[in-house]
Amino acid sequence: MTVKITIGAVNRDHGSSRIYKTGGWRTMRPVVDLEKCISCYKCYDYCPDGAIKKLDKGITYDFDYCKGCGICAKECPVQAIVMIKEEK
Amino acid sequence: MTKEDLELFASGHRACAGCGEGTAVRQILKAAGPNTVATICTGCLEVISTGYPETAWEIPIIHAAFENSASVAAGVEVALKELGRKEGVNVIAFGGDGGTFDIGFQALSGMLERGHDITYVCVDNEAYMNTGIQRCSSTPYGASTTTSPVGKLSIGESRPKKPIAAICAAHGIPYTATASIAYINDLKKKVKKAVETEGPAFLHVFAPCPTGWRHGSDSTIEIARLAVETGVFVLWEAEDGDICNLKITQKPKKRKPVKDYLKSQRRFAHLSDEDIEHIQKEVDEKCEKYGF
Amino acid sequence: MGEQKAMTIKGNMATAMGAKLCRPNVIPAYPITPSTLFPEKMSEFVADGELDASMINVESEHSAMSACIGASATGARVCTASASQGIALMHEMLFIASGMRLPIVMAVGNRALSAPINIWCDHQDTIASRDSGWLQFYAENNQEGLDLMINAFRIAEDERVLLPAMVGIDAFVLTHTMEGVRVPAQEDVDEFLPPYKPSHGVLDPKEPATFGSFGTPDYYQEFKHAQVEAIEKSEAVIDEVFKEYKERFGREYNKVTTFQCEDADIILLTMGSMTGTAREAVRKLRAKGEKVGLAKLTVYRPFPAPELIKILSGAKGVAVVDRNISPGAYGAVYTDLAGAFANMDERPLLKNFIAGLGGREIFVESFQEIYQKTKDAVTAGEVKEPVEWINMNEDVMR
Structure with a gap:
């Protein structure tokens, strides 16, 4: 993205990092089994990238941003999330 | 959707x-809420979140230099008060361990002492990670870093970790706490208490x-939890210094062996059984002082 | 217009009173000789309720400038004071203040830099920060110190400029010397200097902005270019503001002020308090029929090259008296002036004199010597020794 410079590099375009899709970094991809999910939202809490969205029941991934770190799968108390190889 | 569902540290960083810092900042901002002004240090946090023309921040922030998050924040806080805009607004100064334990220590002490x-x-995260894993006074005994490398004559870092929270508490400030990203509720509770103080x-x-500790990217939380469960990092809070x-605030029922943490x-990785035994002894002594 | 009160005060008090009239909101400061009286006085004004502001008694000059930056980015009008080692310690933050386009104003008691440690006057401290992107003003006397503080706020905060400014008064010669000054009335300064309302953003949760972005090679050079454009635009702003100040308060300021330059063959170029001494030397030399003039540099950054070229081009020789030295090169003003003349076909011979380092006295006779040496070079038609040190104590030299 190219934008005009501002005075003093003050950036008022808050949250604009969202235009950059870190999902492209992913080599592993989380897959959630919503049947198993108990909606404890631990994965949501621990995600460093805010790439997990809470649903009324269960969760969903925002693959635009998920870097595939695997914290969610490891921290899931009921093993509802598995990491699979990312297919591009 | 609750207020805490707001993502104030935006994706794309x-x-x-x-x-671990990503989780920490994201959750700390959720706890503090949008009426917050933050200062940050030069380092990973600045690099990952402020590359012009993007910013991951949904709250106003200022990054000035490495060693002065606390003194920039002092200027912000006093100005907000002078301009009549402080009411209901939190001021948070973020620092990494380098910016806090080492280069920013003087500014931090001054800020605490002045009562802002x-x-x-x-x-x-226990070393200078943004520059490539150099030792800091936060680096624990035995850790191999690029400037405290393990070698024929070296065990890695040879000095114990500086007790930064106790030193800050000793300024007699109203609230001091240690927290961990493995214990989100505890962390958020402490953030709320801190900003309300x-x-x-x-x-x-x-x-x-x-990257710096050399463990799998999926193990960040598990390792943070192990640090608490083994007594390596103790979660506590103190009032009025x-x-x-x-x-x-988190007392493990039965402490796990330090080896579990170190081997993760x-x-x-280079530590011998005797080295690990030595570290275990030190941790035992520390935990005894803390009463568990 | 209100009456201008006549007072006899020290230079630090003059800059403090100038600052007070500008109604700063936040004053982060750290004591250092010879500027300490400034934070002391500001503290008294606040303590007595004469100034509605907050002091931040920080633990270092680095933190002083850091707090200035935080407060200014929050939208406050901010000033501080420092000198010598203090300015050296905050050096890093000076660049950040100007890069973020924060119009902080700093009163400086110009003092030598260690080692050896020395608390007396020279200009090395601010000259060493000349590339930090700050506007730089140098006062000849306490009145100028007071007036330039007020002008500095107005110029720095101008939307076309938005850059920090420092006002230098010479250590002890001015900082600690009582002189008569006229102090403008508060209501007149209020009219001259409207409240600071930054439009490029402030730290406010209502409109979240990120200050201090990471500038990649894709953008950094353009940011620096824009900053340089701003200091170039300040040239016209300075003229406008000085003109308005004269209309309102009756005292005239120029980037370069001349004395008997019209027909001068040799012109002395000075900065700061040495100018008064130089003026006396010019009077004495003129009385003997020597065609000598004096140009005083009040604004050093932006460097007033067009004005200097205009004033100095007609002369045969210019003696640049620098109260600073860039070891291995020349005095700073000489270097800049040589740069300004670099592409001119007609230019005077330039000679550089290093004088008054670390509080070494500069006498009327010193300027007579400087004049004579420059005249000799003009007569010879060449400058054999570009840099000469004045008033060296030969007895102690090895």
Whole structure:
């Protein structure tokens, strides 16, 4: 993205990092089994990238941003999330 | 949707996969809420979140230099008061361990001593990670870093970790706490308490770094939890600097062996059984002092 | 217009009173000789309720400038004071203040830099920060110190400029010396200097902005270019503001002020308090029929090259008296002036004199010597020795 410079590099375009899709970094991809999910939202809490969205029941991934770190799968108390190889 | 569902540290930031600091900042902002002004240090946090023309921040922030998050925040806090805009607004000064334990220590001490209404948050990953894993006074004994490398004559870092939270508490500030990204509710509770406290508060937040600690990106939280479960990192809070009456906020029922923690990270991979025994002894002594 | 009160005060008090009239909101400061009286006085004004502001008694000059930056980015009008080692310690933050386009104003008691440690006057401290992107003003006397503080706020905060400014008064010669000054009335300064309302953003949760972005090679050079454009635009702003100040308060300021330059063959170029001494030397030399003039540099950054070229081009020789030295090169003003003349076909011979380092006295006779040496070079038609040190104590030299 190219934008005009501002005075003093003050950036008022808050949250604009969202235009950059870190999902492209992913080599592993989380897959959630919503049947198993108990909606404890631990994965949501621990995600460093805010790439997990809470649903009324269960969760969903925002693959635009998920870097595939695997914290969610490891921290899931009921093993509802598995990491699979990312297919591009 | 609740207020805490707001993502004030936006996705798209360039933190490494599994970055503990990412989780820490995201959750701290959820707890503090949008009426917050933050200062940050030069380092990973600035690099991953402010590359012009992007910013990951949904709250106003200022990054000036490495060693002065606390003194920039002091200027912000006093100006907000002078301009009549402080009411209901939190001021949080973020620092990494380098910016807090080492180069920013003087500015931090000055800010705490002067009694500014600022919550200082040190997100600690135990070395200079942005420049490539150099030792800091936060680096624990035995960790191999690029400037305290393990070698024929070296065990890695030879000095113990500086007790930064106790030193800050000793300023007599109203609220001091240690926290961990493995214990989100405890962390958020402490953030809320800190920002609601009138006057300076200090939070020391333990946040593993997969890149610098050399562990899998999926293990960040597990390792943070192990640090607490083994007694390597103790979660406590203190009011009015009363470090003789710490409140331990997470007391492991039965402490796990320190070996479990050390073996989870390759920065400690070189440690012998005797080295580990030595570290276990030190941790035991520390935990005894804390009363568990 | 209100009456201008006549007072006899020290230079630090003059800059403090100038600052007070500008109604700063936040004053982060750290004591250092010879500027300490400034934070002391500001503290008294606040303590007595004469100034509605907050002091931040920081633990270092680095933190002083850091707090200035935080407060200014929050939208406050901010000033501080420092000198010598203090300015050296905050050096890093000076660049950040200007890069973020924060119109902080700093009163300086110009003092030598260690080692050896020395508390007396020279200009090395601010000259060493000349590339930090700050506007730089140098006062000849306490009145100028007071007036330039007020002008500095107005110029720095101008939307076309938005850059920090420092006002230098010479250590002890001015900082600690009582002189008569006229102090403008508060209501007149209020009219001259409207409240600071930054439009490029402030730290406010209502409109979240990120200050201090990471500038990649894709953008950094353009940011620096824009900053340089701003200091170039300040040239016209300075003229406008000085003109308005004269209309309102009756005292005239120029980037370069001349004395008997019209027909001068040799012109002395000075900065700061040495100018008064130089003026006396010019009077004495003129009385003997020597065609000598004097140009005083009040604004050093932006460097007033067009004005200097206009004033100095007609002369045969210019003696640049630098109260600073860039070891291995020349005095700073000489270097800049040589740069300004670099592409001119007609230019005077330039000679550089290093004088008054670390509080070494500069006498009327010193300027007579400087004049004579420059005249000799003009007569010879060449400058054999570009840099000469004045008033060296030969007895102690090895």
